[in-house]
Amino acid sequence: MPTVEVTSNPLTPSTRLRTAMRLTRWMAAHGSKAAHVVVSFRTAEPMAYFAGGMPLTTYEQGNDQAQEASWAHVVCHIHPDRDHAYRDELALEIAEALKVDLADAHLMVRFEPTRPDRVFYLHEGSITSGGPATAGRDREEGPEYARP
Incomplete structure (x- = not known):
């Protein structure tokens, strides 16, 4: 299940939905099953995110929700076989x-x-994974749900 975790300034619900749909479509076009793509959003608290020692979130940051991100920190969990061009x-x-x-x-x-x-x-009422790694192999193929 590829995941995208976005931490940013406050975004409107419609901006989050638009972003999640666009990223899901992109990943589906590149081999992932759309139903398995997970996109989540977190709004950083004031004075919680710094770059170069300077805060990107300030005390004055209110609950105003922007249509776009003025800054973002994103973590993507992807299949290890994805190459540099994909990333x-x-x-x-x-x-x-x-x-x-x-x-x-x-x-x-x-x-x-x-x-x-x-x-x-x-999956079908049970917790499961892609299966145990086989000795001597980098990964196990596992069920369809765990594939890229």
């Missing part, structure tokens, strides 16, 4: 989906390759 394209897609101005905004996208056997999910 590069996905990072750009995330920037465009969040409408982060690449010229002067702060954006960090970090990729965490995650083997399917390290992901557990509910």
